[in-house]
Amino acid sequence: MGHPKPGTTIRVLVVDDHPPMRMGLVALIKNQPGMDVVAEASDGEEAIEVYDDVRPDIALMDLRMPGMGGVEAILAIRKKHPDARVIVLSTYDLDEDIHRAIQSGAKSYLLKDMPTEEIASTIRWVFDGGDTSLPRQVAERLTERSRREQLTERERDVLEALIKGRSNKEIASSLCISEDTVKSHLKTLFAKLHVRDRTEAAVEAIRHGIVHLK
Amino acid sequence: MGHPKPGTTIRVLVVDDHPPMRMGLVALIKNQPGMDVVAEASDGEEAIEVYDDVRPDIALMDLRMPGMGGVEAILAIRKKHPDARVIVLSTYDLDEDIHRAIQSGAKSYLLKDMPTEEIASTIRWVFDGGDTSLPRQVAERLTERSRREQLTERERDVLEALIKGRSNKEIASSLCISEDTVKSHLKTLFAKLHVRDRTEAAVEAIRHGIVHLK
DNA sequence: CGTGGCGTCACCCCTTTGGGTGATAGGTGA
DNA sequence: TCACCTATCACCCAAAGGGGTGACGCCACG
Secondary structure (H helix, E strand, C coil): CCCCCCCCCEEEEEECCCHHHHHHHHHHHHCCCCEEEEEEECCHHHHHHHHHHHCCCEEEECCCCCCCCHHHHHHHHHHHCCCCCEEEEECCCCHHHHHHHHHCCCCEEEECCCCHHHHHHHHHHHHCCCCCCCCHHHHHHHHHHHHCCCCCHHHHHHHHHHHCCCCHHHHHHHHCCCHHHHHHHHHHHHHHHCCCCHHHHHHHHHHCCCCCCC | CCCCCCCCCEEEEEECCCHHHHHHHHHHHHCCCCEEEEEEECCHHHHHHHHHHHCCCEEEECCCCCCCCHHHHHHHHHHHCCCCCEEEEECCCCHHHHHHHHHCCCCEEEECCCCHHHHHHHHHHHHCCCCCCCCHHHHHHHHHHHHCCCCCHHHHHHHHHHHCCCCHHHHHHHHCCCHHHHHHHHHHHHHHHCCCCHHHHHHHHHHCCCCCCC
16 A cells, blocks of 8 residues: 555545535645545545545544544544544544544544644645644643543443433442442542542533533 | 615625634535625624624624634624624534524524535525524424523522532532522522432533533 | 452441421512 | 512431442453
């Protein structure tokens, strides 16, 4: 494979569920010399399909989309095409989102409020073989996230149930464990999130994108 | 004033803090016969200024923007120009956002995941003097909201403090009232939000856009 | 084979929370 | 003026939450 030589046109796949945003990204890219949009997709599944068909040089991908989200799409694409270069373009700079995107193999993580030139130059950078490079703001969030201890699977389960408004007793029975065990998980959960109680835990989890509402 | 005759070009102001989205909206509108973008703004303050300068027929406005948000901008614009026609274009279909937008005088509330034709046709509809008409999905949310009892000012205060993770005692001292009064407000708050406890209240408030994080 | 992380559970104990009831005072509007 | 809403506060009580400590089995990793 390798990657195309300089002078070649960069073939981009645009993935976003908002039609006007897709339109803007297409316009943005087509305005750039040496860049072209070869396909569009409006959700994760479509992105995977289309990627297979057109084999773009770069996929510019939104994260939050109905049905299959960006992270799953990136994972699926990179499983079949390990050298796929995906750049995430998100509305949110939530540390957990950034972390998940980079973990799944995204080459960069841009925000929609960034200037169009930054988007274009990142596409070029990644196409030219540039290694993962994040905007300062995004990189800062990522280190924020790294300062937070990882949650275990069970802690996540409890956290998700908590956000559904369940009491300890209800969490216990829904997870088939004792209430004392729930409390035990909560204790470590609070410590890891640096909060004092479940309400703060819920808000922090939402704020950082650790769990998504709906 | 009145509004321009048919055959005239519809002069649109585009307000959004995301450059590529702005690009898409501009492209979208310029592609429409009889429509043109006469100015752009990237936040509320700028929108108010620019509106004054260009007096567009329609302002297409995002809600969540850094600094002054869409609602405040709409209020300010309509204060000076009571016949201003503002259409909100938001990412979110949160009932409280919709309610606030319509209350503040927006003529419609569209979502960014809607097809571009719907955006164009709504602009035309509003320009032609059409009264507030909302997409089904948005209208449904709005009736959802109307089924929920209004919160009083004090209840909002308590709710906001609650979401900051404060205990009843802390809320009491921060609002300079007794803890019993806080509890009293919480009781009615829970009833109005149809929840059992503070954690649920926090999540529901965030979910419905009653309070915004950060 | 030991060490450490994870998940499980059981106590104890105190604080916080939330439900019920009711009272007072100011303000609004019919 | 009277009714109603809001904000304020008090008191009682039961339930839920949260901190501390310790323990046991399992499993992966060095």
